Amino acid sequence: xxxxxxxxxxxxxxDRAAERRAGGVAFRxxxxxxxxxxxxxxxxxxxxxxxxxxxxxxxxxxxxxxxQSLDGRIATSTGHSHFVTGPDxxxxxxxLRALSDAVVVGAGTVAADxxxxxxREVTGENPVRVVLDPHGRLSPKHGLFTDxxxxxxxxxxAGLRPATxxxxxxxxxxxxxxxxxxxxxxCLRERGLRRVLIEGGGQTVSRCLHAGVLDRLYxxxxxxxxxxxxxxxxxxxxxxxxxxxxxxxxxxYLGEDTLYEFSWD
Numbered sequence: 001x002x003x004x005x006x007x008x009x010x011x012x013x014x015d016r017a018a019e020r021r022a023g024g025v026a027f028r029x030x031x032x033x034x035x036x037x038x039x040x041x042x043x044x045x046x047x048x049x050x051x052x053x054x055x056x057x058x059x060x061x062x063x064x065x066x067x068q069s070l071d072g073r074i075a076t077s078t079g080h081s082h083f084v085t086g087p088d089x090x091x092x093x094x095x096l097r098a099l100s101d102a103v104v105v106g107a108g109t110v111a112a113d114x115x116x117x118x119x120r121e122v123t124g125e126n127p128v129r130v131v132l133d134p135h136g137r138l139s140p141k142h143g144l145f146t147d148x149x150x151x152x153x154x155x156x157x158a159g160l161r162p163a164t165x166x167x168x169x170x171x172x173x174x175x176x177x178x179x180x181x182x183x184x185x186x187c188l189r190e191r192g193l194r195r196v197l198i199e200g201g202g203q204t205v206s207r208c209l210h211a212g213v214l215d216r217l218y219x220x221x222x223x224x225x226x227x228x229x230x231x232x233x234x235x236x237x238x239x240x241x242x243x244x245x246x247x248x249x250x251x252x253y254l255g256e257d258t259l260y261e262f263s264w265d
Contacts, residue, residue, distance in 0.1 A: 002039050009045035012037075013056045014098060014124055029053035031265070051092075051252070051261070054216070055099050060194035062185060064205045065096060065218040066232045067257075073226040074202050079112035081230075088255035089220040091121045093199070096218070098124025102153075102193040104184075106204035107133040114142050117199065118149050126150035128193055132184070132204060133163055134174045140164035153191075155184065181211040202232045209245075210235055217247070217262040220254060 002024050004012075012020045012027040020027045026038040027049075035053040055061055067085035068074045075081035083090065097103050098119045109115065110131055117129045129150050131138070134157040144152050145164045152167040157179075162169040170187060172179055188196060198208050208214055219232065238244060247262040 004037060004039055004041040004045040006042070006044040006048060009041060009048045010095070010122060013048060013052050016056075016059075029057035031057040047252070052095065052099065054263075054265075055096075055195070058195070058215075060189070061215045062196045062198065062208070062213050063096065063100075063216040063218065064198035064208055064214055065093060065220070066200065066202060066205055067093075067220045067222065068232040069222055069224040069226045071225050071227065072232050073229040074200070074232045075112070075230040076226060077229045079230065081113065084224065084226075085220045085222045085257050086255045089222075089257050089259070092218070092220070092254055092259065094119050094121035095124075096197050097127055097199075098122055099195065100127045100197040101195040102128045102130050102188055103197045103199050104130040104132065104204065105199050106201055107131070107135070107137045108203065109199070109201040110138055110142055110144060112201075114144070115199075116143060116147070116149060127197065128153055130155060130188065130193075132179060134160075134172065134179045136160045136163060138163040140166065155179070155187075178207065181208045181213050185213060202230060202234060205232075206234045209233065212264075215263065215265045219260045219262070221258050221260065223256055 004025055008023050011022045028036045031054055033054045035049045066074055067089055069084055103117050118126045129144055129152045131144060131154050133154060136156060140163050145166050154162050154167050154169045155172050156162040156169060157174045158171040172183060198205050247264050250261045252259050
């Protein structure tokens with residue numbers, strides 16, 4: 001009898017039908033994290049189902065991810081971040097990309113890392129790459145704007161000239177506090193981009209967390225102390241721990257790192 005392994009599990013998760021079939025196996029995910037399969041799953045396959053079934057079952061979601069040190073830093077003071085977390089977490093990130101319609105990053109992440117934001121460590125289609133550059137900080141020479149590896153949408157402040165017209169551009173309203181995540185997500189939904197990954201950096205993820213738009217937040221903590229540098233999550237000050245966010249949380253190991261999965265749905 002067919003036993004579901006990691007590769008088959010991933011094929012089933014990437015399918016967007018209500019009930020998925022591949023390799024003679026039927027699979028049905030549920031948004032509450034439950035799942036059903038017609039055949040037994042091995043340990044690695046079951047781990048994938050448990051982690052990604054809540055996303056695979058949904059037609060729309062907003063999730064964010066960060067990889068950080070034990071003391072909450074995502075990079076050194078010079079911006080060096082390759083790599084804080086290990087290869088298992090990198091693979092997790094690529095799985096999140098593959099399950100998403102769009103991957104969103106801020107201008108600071110593009111300027112520091114010049115990321116590709118494509119799916120390479122696992123099988124899957126590339127999401128639309130959404131770059132937030134409300135104040136026109138970026139250079140047109142970044143790879144995202146020139147490599148043609150995936151569709152790219154450059155979001156710039158209304159009334160400002162975009163860094164480049166070599167990719168699709170979108171003028172968005174900005175305030176003194178910056179770009180409103182709710183406005184951004186509404187614009188993406190109008191384009192059919194309903195499964196959204198906020199990949200970074202810390203400021204962009206924090207702004208989305210504070211705005212209350214996240215369904216899930218994945219924070220992977222590496223057994224490393226950087227001591228100074230760029231913070232991951234940064235929110236407005238609170239006076240009492242009674243005001244601290246305490247979402248539902250699941251933990252799992254990714255190699256030597258620990259993944260914390262926070263959920264609000």
